[in-house]
Amino acid sequence: MSQHTTIDIDQQLTDLLSTLGREEWKRRYWEQGEFLVQDQVIPSPIIDSLMKDVETVRPKINRNFIPGHKKGGSVSFYLVQQYAPSILALYYHQGWIDFLSGIAGVPLLLCPESDPHACALYFYTEAGDHIGYHYDTSYYKGDRFTVLVGLRDRSTSKLMCRLHTKEPGRPQEELALATDPGTYVFFNGDKLYHAVTPLGANEERIVLTLQYVTNPAMGLAQRWFSNMKDAVGYFGWSALLGKPSA
Numbered sequence: 269m270s271q272h273t274t275i276d277i278d279q280q281l282t283d284l285l286s287t288l289g290r291e292e293w294k295r296r297y298w299e300q301g302e303f304l305v306q307d308q309v310i311p312s313p314i315i316d317s318l319m320k321d322v323e324t325v326r327p328k329i330n331r332n333f334i335p336g337h338k339k340g341g342s343v344s345f346y347l348v349q350q351y352a353p354s355i356l357a358l359y360y361h362q363g364w365i366d367f368l369s370g371i372a373g374v375p376l377l378l379c380p381e382s383d384p385h386a387c388a389l390y391f392y393t394e395a396g397d398h399i400g401y402h403y404d405t406s407y408y409k410g411d412r413f414t415v416l417v418g419l420r421d422r423s424t425s426k427l428m429c430r431l432h433t434k435e436p437g438r439p440q441e442e443l444a445l446a447t448d449p450g451t452y453v454f455f456n457g458d459k460l461y462h463a464v465t466p467l468g469a470n471e472e473r474i475v476l477t478l479q480y481v482t483n484p485a486m487g488l489a490q491r492w493f494s495n496m497k498d499a500v501g502y503f504g505w506s507a508l509l510g511k512p513s514a
């Protein structure tokens with residue numbers, strides 16, 4: 269991929285930011301318990317660039333299966349770093365990080381390069397691919413925030429989002445969302461209880477995830493648990509063994 273492409277996507281992302289209403293995003297984010305979904309945020313020329321990267325890394329998908337919890341494919345941050353410059357440009361874009369920090373009300377930082385989830389792709393490509401309800405729990409000393417960007421959704425799967433689960437006295441709310449190309453989701457990982465319903469036959473759903481944290485330090489026990497979860501549930505043992513030292 270040429271340098272030109274990366275510079276171009278940087279500029280496109282900067283231009284896009286100037287069209288977004290941060291105060292409105294912020295109001296909705298807090299109203300919904302630190303969760304926000306916006307349709308048609310990322311325009312198709314940018315989605316096309318991201319999808320070129322997706323096709324480059326598609327042969328390197330790691331398939332995983334945890335009975336009763338999840339089934340699907342993943343491509344880790346290590347592979348994104350090597351083969352996906354447009355995706356990386358989105359993850360690193362300082363204007364977007366500042367924009368999200370303004371919404372969350374706290375400065376967001378990149379995950380350490382040793383975290384395979386930092387910027388990763390999730391592929392739902394086989395019938396029954398899904399993930400059960402979970403939080404994106406932070407194993408860091410700070411909070412962990414998730415961005416999801418819909419890249420392709422030719423499926424009947426839904427992103428299920430249960431809001432206000434940790435707000436006593438407030439009625440919970442459940443949303444069933446399609447993640448069409450360009451859909452942008454942003455939430456505090458410890459606040460949003462979420463799942464993806466099983467993929468039908470001959471369907472495909474591809475989602476990009478970006479993770480940001482408020483403090484990237486991690487305790488030793490948390491590091492061990494996080495590594496085991498990643499190896500079994502997401503990226504395989506080779507990703508763990510190939511991890512650059514933190």
Ligand SMILES: [Fe+2]
Pocket residue numbers: 402403404462
């Ligand atoms: Fe999640």
